[in-house]
Amino acid sequence: MYYCYRKKRYIMIYLANSREMKSIDTYSIETLGIPSAVLMERAAYATAVRICEVLKDTEGKKVIAVCGSGNNGGDGLAVVRILTTMGVSSAWYMAGDTAKATKETALQIKILENMKVPRCRSLDELTQADLIVDAIFGIGLTRPVEGNFARTVEAINRCRAIGRAAVCAVDIPSGISTDTGQVLGCAVEADFTVTFGTLKTGLVLYPGACHSGQVFVENIGFPIEATDQARIHTFAFEKEDIVRYLPKRQAYSNKGSYGRVLVIAGSKNMAGACFFSARAAYNCGCGLVRVFTVQENHDVILEKLPEAVLTTYDSTLVDMDLLDQAIEWADSVVLGPGLTCAPYAVNIVAYTLKHCKVPLVIDADGLNIIAGNGSLWDSVPQNTVFTPHLGEMSRLSSMPVGQMCLDLPKTCREFAKNHGIICVLKDARTIVSDGANCFINLSGNDGMATGGSGDVLSGIIGGFLAQKMDPLTAAAFGCFVHGLAGDAARKEKGAYGLLASDIIQYMSKIIR
Structure with missing residues (x-):
């Protein structure tokens, strides 16, 4: 099931690949001047709200975000901060190398440290979570998931398999190709995915669709002109399009x-x-x-x-x-x-x-x-x-x-x-x-x-x-x-x- 906000200017659902989504992001930041931190904040807030909706009663529940060093990891760290301010017990685990963190992700780490939000040091601590946020890799992944990252993905999937924790993927489940939906080595199995701006092809193609669970598409402020210039060329019909495309019947006809x-x-x-x-x-x-x-x-x-x-x-x-x-x-x-x-x-x-x-x-x-x-x-x-x-x-x-x-x-x-x-x-x-x-x-x-x-x-x-x-x-x-x-x-x-x-x-x- 896909829940998409609808831009009134568009008909049908737009499905972006990694190049098109990067173009939207870059144009919004570099040409239109929207700070990357603003987009990250809106993405994190939308994800935090969805998590609270899924958990329903957050009292006594714990959320742990597993984060990479890229901006997808920064989204996950910001989710932890926002959930903490909402009163949700939250913690974070760094799967990526903090020394290689992007500027935006490094800032989120610093804020969490200043707020003294608990940091997990071992994958074993994931068993304490009621919900795990997967923010290891985003839409730019093209190589197989290996080594420590593969062990991290497997740990997340084990927690889900034994019924200990639900899993929320940020933008796309880590290990899924944004362009093809193929599993790159191994991939997180999410109960739901919160993706930003538009649906991604990898979220609807199999086997990626099986790993994504319920997908929510959130508007984080990409302007329409940013989407237009990306020239997205993959689409999908939705039920609202039936009336628009069904051939019209005329009273005076045979x-x-x-x-x-x-x-x-x-x-x-x-x-x-x-x-x-x-x-x-x-x-x-x-x-x-x-x-x-x-x-x-x-x-x-x-x-x-x-x-x-x-x-x-x-x-x-x-x-x-x-x-x-x-x-x-x-x-x-x-x-x-x-x-x-x-x-x-x-x-x-x-x-x-x-x-x-x-x-x-x-x-x-x-x-x-x-x-x-x-x-x-x-x-x-x-x-x-x-x-x-x-x-x-x-x-x-x-x-x-x-x-x-x-x-x-x-x-x-x-x-x-x-x-x-x-x-x-x-x-x-x-x-x-x-x-x-x-x-x-x-x-x-x-x-x-x-x-x-x-x-x-x-x-x-x-x-x-x-x-x-x-x-x-x-x-x-x-x-x-x-x-x-x-x-x-x-x-x-x-x-x-x-x-x-x-x-x-x-x-x-x-x-x-």
């Missing part, structure tokens, strides 16, 4: 006003794929859906989705004139779910790529066919939406899954840029990019890891494309709506029995 989606999908014994995509396209508001599928699926589709326009073909001899007519009819095309990689399917994909002049979504076997037939890349239209999961992405890019997981936003962005497409890289945190900007989807849950869920997503994106949404927004917003519907389904049905059809059913709770 089914032709809301677009026509062609779903080229399904094969023998794979009728579900085209049903899920087609039904999802209808459920996100498009006016007409045509299903182009093998004749074996005729009766199933008519029974399950009588609202669909149905065109069937003989897989032993595909009538390309029928396909051409269907493509000409459409305002957007969804290609690939359940199509198989048989020779006739390869011909369908090749023909569609060559002749499609409307926005196109390629999923599942459509992607596998392109991966297995490199010459097809030359026919892929610009801004086509690709929706690969990690396995499909590995086949498309020839990159091992383990390697791409080290930096999913970079993998997605570079693939999109190199091929001139919109890439929807599906994972526990789906990444969407056009090669320049990125969206990280914060909706969805593990119950959605079920057959047909991806077919539903491709239909949603196709439906939004047919309603004239631009490809990047349709892809990112489609992922968000898909995840919200899954969240609504899980809330009522649980994770274990959640089906793709449930996601479709609960779309009506999200889109009204």
Whole structure:
């Protein structure tokens, strides 16, 4: 769960990497003249207030801050000072070398010494804490956590594991990469994180999200112009954005006003794929859906989705004139779910790529066919939406899954840029990019890891494309709506029995 203050000027959530956040900080201090000590004080005060809210009754409770020698450590030391003035029993432990402390951190140490606030000299003393403040490393960490720092992180995690102390991370859990969410050697496992200015990508990407707990984003006084000049290029939708981005309905309209989606999908014994995509396209508001599928699926589709326009073909001899007519009819095309990689399917994909002049979504076997037939890349239209999961992405890019997981936003962005497409890289945190900007989807849950869920997503994106949404927004917003519907389904049905059809059913709770 992410609790963000909202700058009225902005829509969506901004997600900063370490470079962008450092740019905001530097511009605020050096160009605008806001003293670093002022920002540190506001960060510490916001953290102290959150700690008191979490502890509720602070009487008899003890807080110990574990601090590094950088400014993140200075934040932690200032938290101890503020909590002490609030009457909360507090102490501090220096994991970093005080001789290497920054100017701001050295000042905080001096103040605590002058106030005679207790200093812990041993990690064993952490067992006395009811809450531990992790302020060892901030957003600038790029190297693995080793040696004494690793032992300190392990001591914090042990205290939490035995239920002795809750853990609050300052800005980001120590050991988590701000840019990728990867664990750098070892990392603190926090119950909650208080971060400043804006969310960080490492707090929402896995495994960083697992280490961050509940995340609170606090306004510590970075001016809007400081955020603007940083040119943040990673975003996330939130529920308030639904009204802004959902295609508007008009009183004076008809089914032709809301677009026509062609779903080229399904094969023998794979009728579900085209049903899920087609039904999802209808459920996100498009006016007409045509299903182009093998004749074996005729009766199933008519029974399950009588609202669909149905065109069937003989897989032993595909009538390309029928396909051409269907493509000409459409305002957007969804290609690939359940199509198989048989020779006739390869011909369908090749023909569609060559002749499609409307926005196109390629999923599942459509992607596998392109991966297995490199010459097809030359026919892929610009801004086509690709929706690969990690396995499909590995086949498309020839990159091992383990390697791409080290930096999913970079993998997605570079693939999109190199091929001139919109890439929807599906994972526990789906990444969407056009090669320049990125969206990280914060909706969805593990119950959605079920057959047909991806077919539903491709239909949603196709439906939004047919309603004239631009490809990047349709892809990112489609992922968000898909995840919200899954969240609504899980809330009522649980994770274990959640089906793709449930996601479709609960779309009506999200889109009204």
